[in-house]
Amino acid sequence: MKDRMHQAIWLRVLRRLGSRTVGWHIGRYLLSIVVLLLVWWGVSAIVEYVKGRAFLPNPVRAIYEVWRLGPMLFRNFWVSAWRLVLAISIALSLGYPLGLLIGHERRLDQLVSPMIYIIYPIPQVAFILPLFLIFGLGNPVKVAIVASALFFQILVSARGAAKLIDFEHVISVRSAGASSWQIYRHVVLPSTLPSILTSLRVSVGLGMAFLYIAETTGSFDPYRGGLGSFIDSNIYSGAQAFAGIMAMALLGMTLYIIIEIIERIVCRWKHIGHKSS
């Protein structure tokens, strides 16, 4: 019976997704890429005309470099991708439950919130040196830099989302005999998921910025690698650096699409129509 129920829900989700076919979504992204390349080409031409030199390489040259440096770029892409995904996972698995707990438990919130308000506004870049001293050189410090930046982002979002939970939903399950754990399981967690996924989208952008900083800091680091390091090493050979930038854009876009798909699955109730009366 449970299987049939899930099957029916999935059919409806797929039907609604079907109204915007996969082809339509791909077409939307391809069109955006074409428009951005054209804008890039235009800006590059204007800069060359004004300055008399090609300071900004045109997209055709950058695409050629992507093709030429393919295998090397691909290796760096994967290094950056796993660092970023690991950092997001660590920040999420620590920040999300802690944020929910602080947001939902009033006394804990009163105790801990001032600490968050003190630490959160500090630019996370300020912690880079201590993190290098704690973790040394290598991959752990790069992941730690990104994770520590995202941790507070997710913690603050989760806390805010937990504070906005509809009181009637909590009363509804409490009156049915729910334990504290069941309230988290059936109300707090699912009702905060949409906000957390929005926060994750923001985290991708922020995480990429910190990943770049982490991968370009410490030129003496033997474990450099990654797209940040690739761009940094080719910073004076314009088109190659822009090939790295294009790969970073691809990484960000891939993560956004993955988050979008996860949201469609875990928050499918948000994507199913509303009946007014």
Next chain:
Amino acid sequence: MISVRDVIVEYGRGTKAVRAVEDVSLDIDRGESLALIGPSGCGKTSLLFAMAGLHQTASGTIGIGGLPVNGPRKEIALILQNAGLLPWKTVLQNANLSLLLNKEYPEKTADAVLEDLGLGDVKNRFPSELSEGMKRRVGVARALSTSPSVMLMDEPLASLDTLTKERIQDLFLELWKQHQFTLVLVTHDIEEAAFLGQRIVVLTECPAHIKTVVDNPDMGNLAYRGTESFLNIVGQLREALEE
């Protein structure tokens, strides 16, 4: 069945405490239907939540079935203003929630109740796909799923249009007669109180205490609405509230 003795309900502590209910005493018989009516914000929901075990009394006692109420119990069902449905659960999952929380699911399910209430075709839908009237019926299905002996309702039909409201009032009446649970209905709708309450307790402004009790012996059938007796009770309640 339900015994409320000198109950005081307060919010906050110490000097900042706000009293919502003051010295209320009530006895409700098994299978009786009692309506609590009073102005908005008078404290009637606070009294109902205390009966449901969701809010501790500052003083006084509440007992149900001879046992003091210290927290929510399986035999006490509560229907909230907007049915209290969880938007991320389907109709069936919402209806089964009480059973699931009480570890009675999947041995027992709310399937039959949903069918009885005409919701069998929408059991795999989410609340956002239902009309307001359907949502209230899902709330009823959830409450009925554990076969409660006490049904507490907190303005269950607020914000519904008149026809839908009357249709669900008819449903409540039929279910009350069929399942013979003890019904406590909190409402600010005079006609709803007159249609569903065997006894109607009129409460004062906040902090709520009992202003008067109106007996309504002729209620209990669908044709009651519009009879002279019904209109007479409505008149008495209006007068009591305006005093």
